[in-house]
Structures are given as structure tokens and as C-alpha cells.
Amino acid sequence: MLILALLGVNVLSAEHVCPLSPKHNCPCSWECMMLALMWPGAFCVTLKYNSSACIIPEYIQNWTIHGLWPMVNGKGCECWPIFPSDLQELEPELSQLWPSLINRERFIFWRNEWIKHGSCAACKEGMNSPTRYFQMTLKLYRRFNIDQVLNTAGIVPSCNNPYKISDLHEVLDPVLGNKHEIQCVKDDAGRQVWVQVKIPLYHNFTLGCHRYDQEKIIVAQSLWSSSPGHPCPPNTPIFYFPINYKEPDHPCD
Ligand SMILES: *[C@@H]1O[C@H](CO)[C@@H](O)[C@H](O)[C@H]1NC(C)=O
Ligand SMILES: *[C@@H]1O[C@H](CO)[C@@H](O)[C@H](O)[C@H]1NC(C)=O
Numbered sequence: 001m002l003i004l005a006l007l008g009v010n011v012l013s014a015e016h017v018c019p020l021s022p023k024h025n026c027p028c029s030w031e032c033m034m035l036a037l038m039w040p041g042a043f044c045v046t047l048k049y050n051s052s053a054c055i056i057p058e059y060i061q062n063w064t065i066h067g068l069w070p071m072v073n074g075k076g077c078e079c080w081p082i083f084p085s086d087l088q089e090l091e092p093e094l095s096q097l098w099p100s101l102i103n104r105e106r107f108i109f110w111r112n113e114w115i116k117h118g119s120c121a122a123c124k125e126g127m128n129s130p131t132r133y134f135q136m137t138l139k140l141y142r143r144f145n146i147d148q149v150l151n152t153a154g155i156v157p158s159c160n161n162p163y164k165i166s167d168l169h170e171v172l173d174p175v176l177g178n179k180h181e182i183q184c185v186k187d188d189a190g191r192q193v194w195v196q197v198k199i200p201l202y203h204n205f206t207l208g209c210h211r212y213d214q215e216k217i218i219v220a221q222s223l224w225s226s227s228p229g230h231p232c233p234p235n236t237p238i239f240y241f242p243i244n245y246k247e248p249d250h251p252c253d
């Protein structure tokens with residue numbers, strides 16, 4: 001009886017949340033989206049309040065995907081469910097390139113990204129299902145291949161030799177356009193540590209959409225500030241830390 005009652009409540013609340021078909025509660029007026037790429041070597045520095053939460057498997061050696069986020073203030077579309085089987089074929093790639101480094105079931109991370117961001121992207125061509133949205137994001141990641149770009153330019157992780165932000169931009173501008181943002185976190189020792197690159201894209205996947213475009217400025221800024229990094233300050237040494245698998249939250253102590 002109790003179980004039936006609980007089921008009944010669940011069904012009712014599901015109906016309450018989803019009165020409309022999937023497309024209805026997601027605004028499709030957005031023009032810009034942000035591809036956020038994350039450096040695993042610094043991600044755990046942002047979580048240092050709980051070091052046991054962060055785990056970097058040894059097969060993670062390159063930049064990873066954080067997310068592909070339409071610049072809307074929507075809450076995403078809970079009415080568009082995603083199932084593990086939607087990602088089954090992509091799972092090996094997603095585990096490598098879009099891992100959750102927090103100790104949790106990885107499907108939960110992907111599901112959150114879909115509900116929060118992907119379902120709002122799904123009104124645009126090329127991203128109109130969970131599978132297509134994840135596929136497209138993987139494709140974009142490959143297109144930019146920033147590991148190779150950085151390696152080729154001699155920008156390599158190091159605990160001791162920081163970079164100038166202007167040098168990083170100079171290397172990345174030709175592939176990411178000149179509107180990308182380089183983001184840092186500050187570690188316990190006060191160092192600015194490179195953690196993320198945000199690449200603005202139009203909905204048709206071309207580069208150059210600006211986050212301050214038109215009246216979207218406020219929305220974009222609030223979305224911007226919701227992620228762990230901040231723009232790396234100019235005229236400050238920027239550390240590009242190596243991945244430390246044993247102590248991911250203190251890679252260079
Ligand atoms: C820290 O993370 C671990 C592993 O995820 C978790 O079990 C623990 O409850 C967390 N501790 C705090 C204080 O959040
Ligand atoms: C990391 O990226 C480089 C450059 O694109 C590539 O050659 C290498 O295979 C990648 N390694 C892993 C483990 O993904």
C-alpha cells in the first residue's frame with residue numbers, strides 16, 4: 001500500500017512538472033552558446049574543501065569537456081528525459097573526453113548537463129536529441145583540439161614556469177577566435193591556476209558570438225559567474241599545472 005501511494009505521488013508530481021510537450025518550456029531565442037573546456041590538472045583545486053570528492057583516472061591526460069551551454073536563462077527542460085541507453089554508444093568517448101571528476105555515477109553528470117543545458121540546445125539543428133547534443137559536443141571538442149595546439153606551441157604543464165595570459169591568447173586565437181576567455185582559479189598559495197577555456201559559438205557552430213551581445217548581457221553574465229573559474233587577471237603569472245593523480249587538489253605543493 002505504501003509503495004502504491006508513493007508511486008501515485010510520483011506520477012502526480014511528474015504530471016505537474018510536465019504539463020507540456022518537451023519543446024514548450026525552453027526558450028529558443030538564444031543565439032550564442034559557450035563551449036567550456038576544462039583542464040583536469042586544476043579542476044580539483046576548485047574543490048579543495050573536500051579532497052576525497054575528486055578523482056582523476058589515469059586515462060585522463062588531456063583537456064576535457066565541461067559543457068556546451070546555450071546562453072539562456074532557462075532552467076532547462078525536465079520534460080525531455082534522457083536515458084543511459086541514449087548515451088550507450090558514446091559512453092567510451094564521453095568517459096574519456098567528458099568525464100565527471102567528482103566521485104559520483106557518471107551518468108548523473110551527463111544527465112544534469114542535458115537537463116540544464118542540452119535540452120535548451122535541442123531546438124537548434126544538429127542538437128535535437130540527447131544523443132545528437134552529446135555527439136555534437138564531442139565533435140566540437142575534436143575540431144578545436146587544443147591539446148595539440150598547445151603542445152605544438154610549446155605550452156606545456158609545469159609547476160614552476162608560469163605563462164603570460166597574452167601568450168596563451170596568442171596561441172589560441174587562431175583556432176578559438178579572439179573572443180574566448182581563459183579562466184583561472186586561485187590556489188591556497190595565491191597562485192592563479194589555469195582551469196578553463198570558454199569558447200563562444202553561434203548556434204550554427206561558427207566562432208565569434210560574443211557573450212555581451214545585445215541585451216543578453218545580464219543573462220550571460222549571470223551564467224558566466226555560476227562556474228568555478230574567473231577570468232585570469234592580466235599581468236599576473238598564469239600557472240598551467242600538470243595533472244597530479246595522487247593529489248589532484250594540490251597538484252603542485
Ligand atoms: C566528501 O566527498 C566524499 C566522497 O564523495 C563524501 O562521501 C563526503 O560525504 C564528502 N564530505 C563532505 C564534508 O562533503
Ligand atoms: C591527447 O591529445 C593528443 C593531441 O591531440 C593526442 O595525440 C593523444 O592521443 C591524446 N591522449 C589521450 C590519452 O587522449
Ligand SMILES: *[C@@H]1O[C@H](CO)[C@@H](O)[C@H](O)[C@H]1NC(C)=O
Nearest residue numbers: 031202203204205206207209
Ligand atoms: C552563423 O550564424 C551567424 C549569426 O546568426 C551568421 O552571421 C553567420 O553567417 C552564420 N554562419 C553560417 C556559416 O551559416
